[in-house]
Amino acid sequence: MFRTKCASFFFAFVACLAAAAISAPAHSQSVTLFEGARLITGDGGVIADSAFIVENSQFRQVGRKGEVALPQGATRVDLTGKTVMPALVDAHVHMGYRKGLDFSQNNYTRENLTDILDRFAYYGVAAILEAGTSRSDLVYEMRANPPPGALFRTAGRGFGMPNAGPGGPMRDSAYGVTTEQQARQYVQELAAKKADMVKIWVDDRGATVEKLKPNLYRAIIDEAHKHGMKVFAHISNLADAKDLLRAGLDGFAHMVRDRDIDDEMLALVKERPNTFFQQTLWGERLSFYNSKPGWVDEPLLRETFSQEEIRLLGQSFAKPENPNARAQGATNLRNIAKLKAAGARFVLGTDTGGVTGGQYFGLGSHIELELLVSRGGLSPMEAILAGTRNAAEVLGQGQLGAVAAGKSADFIVLDANPLDNIANTRRISKVYLRGAEVPRAKLTAKWQATFRAPAPAR
Numbered sequence: 001m002f003r004t005k006c007a008s009f010f011f012a013f014v015a016c017l018a019a020a021a022i023s024a025p026a027h028s029q030s031v032t033l034f035e036g037a038r039l040i041t042g043d044g045g046v047i048a049d050s051a052f053i054v055e056n057s058q059f060r061q062v063g064r065k066g067e068v069a070l071p072q073g074a075t076r077v078d079l080t081g082k083t084v085m086p087a088l089v090d091a092h093v094h095m096g097y098r099k100g101l102d103f104s105q106n107n108y109t110r111e112n113l114t115d116i117l118d119r120f121a122y123y124g125v126a127a128i129l130e131a132g133t134s135r136s137d138l139v140y141e142m143r144a145n146p147p148p149g150a151l152f153r154t155a156g157r158g159f160g161m162p163n164a165g166p167g168g169p170m171r172d173s174a175y176g177v178t179t180e181q182q183a184r185q186y187v188q189e190l191a192a193k194k195a196d197m198v199k200i201w202v203d204d205r206g207a208t209v210e211k212l213k214p215n216l217y218r219a220i221i222d223e224a225h226k227h228g229m230k231v232f233a234h235i236s237n238l239a240d241a242k243d244l245l246r247a248g249l250d251g252f253a254h255m256v257r258d259r260d261i262d263d264e265m266l267a268l269v270k271e272r273p274n275t276f277f278q279q280t281l282w283g284e285r286l287s288f289y290n291s292k293p294g295w296v297d298e299p300l301l302r303e304t305f306s307q308e309e310i311r312l313l314g315q316s317f318a319k320p321e322n323p324n325a326r327a328q329g330a331t332n333l334r335n336i337a338k339l340k341a342a343g344a345r346f347v348l349g350t351d352t353g354g355v356t357g358g359q360y361f362g363l364g365s366h367i368e369l370e371l372l373v374s375r376g377g378l379s380p381m382e383a384i385l386a387g388t389r390n391a392a393e394v395l396g397q398g399q400l401g402a403v404a405a406g407k408s409a410d411f412i413v414l415d416a417n418p419l420d421n422i423a424n425t426r427r428i429s430k431v432y433l434r435g436a437e438v439p440r441a442k443l444t445a446k447w448q449a450t451f452r453a454p455a456p457a458r
């Protein structure tokens with residue numbers, strides 16, 4: 001306000017500055033009262049007619065409209081008719097390999113990583129966890145000196161047998177281990193870098209690679225726990241899931257999908273209520289959609305993806321997956337219901353940026369929420385908690401995931417209520433991260449300019 005006034009009345013410039021110096025309290029530019037929104041707080045609660053104060057990068061006070069006073073000098077923002085929810089946390093993504101339609105190691109650059117963090121921020125994702133496919137120490141540098149977008153958290157390099165970890169161009173990013181001593185040494189290396197989690201791949205990928213051996217993952221889990229780090233696992237089989245639970249695993253990067261979860265597994269889960277489960281339904285979407293979903297044509301996609309990217313996404317649904325993959329998809333969905341009944345802790349994870357996740361950064365996080373509800377049987381509130389509080393907790397990012405006094409002011413202003421229809425998390429009006437509005441119009445303009453740019457001359 002102050003700036004606009006000064007700029008539009010140049011002749012009054014000096015007077016305006018003088019007046020501001022006299023009348024404005026010290027923090028007049030950084031205290032804002034947001035009033036009138038339906039507020040999804042991120043702890044399971046809703047405040048119908050809310051008011052909350054953001055001071056600099058944090059929420060200072062949260063309550064009902066009328067009970068939270070306008071601080072002296074603060075700006076008031078009317079959010080009547082809007083819904084506010086905490087920004088999301090996506091705890092399973094692959095950073096830096098995807099760039100538009102290209103999927104290669106060459107894209108693992110500071111510029112591209114920064115762009116991807118902006119893409120997540122655009123969609124209201126406050127933080128992401130890179131799931132074990134770091135190629136360099138760039139992530140640690142960027143974590144220490146964060147660019148403006150989503151917070152970059154990482155599991156560094158994950159673990160598999162040699163040349164048997166992640167897929168596609170990410171394959172060589174993982175540590176290949178054959179001895180317990182080696183495994184422990186690499187975990188110590190991650191601990192020294194203060195990785196945010198440890199990722200392991202326990203999957204023979206349809207008998208095409210060697211699966212990480214139980215003695216090796218036991219050594220990794222034991223060593224990680226000694227250093228206060230959690231371990232999460234890429235799995236596909238029930239037998240592996242059970243043994244990993246017995247070995248003390250903290251979370252799953254995918255669901256059991258070779259067979260239905262049985263009572264033995266459910267008992268193990270109930271004994272370990274802190275274990276977290278990521279469904280990665282986004283990554284596995286082709287195993288249960290039968291045709292192009294309506295959301296492919298939503299205007300939101302055109303704000304961040306090229307026509308060609310949207311066309312290819314739509315086209316991907318035209319070719320059904322093989323019957324085996326479809327059976328696994330159906331099993332996956334049945335298992336979500338079983339875990340929900342057992343009180344399991346769901347955490348948002350999409351696999352975006354990976355082999356099946358594609359380059360649809362940010363969009364995937366929202367479609368995941370919709371799929372958790374429409375296919376997985378979670379309530380909209382349960383899906384939102386998976387993407388906010390639960391994901392923030394497992395990442396050790398206690399400042400995220402809720403709209404509450406003292407937390408980081410990371411929130412999404414929505415035009416419609418996602419508790420009525422979870423698809424409404426995509427009706428984004430504004431996004432605020434660390435108290436500042438994400439410049440969505442500017443970001444869109446930047447991306448759209450690249451869509452129109454001619455191909456570079458050879």
Ligand SMILES: [Zn+2]
Pocket residue numbers: 092093094131253351354
């Ligand atoms: Zn993954």
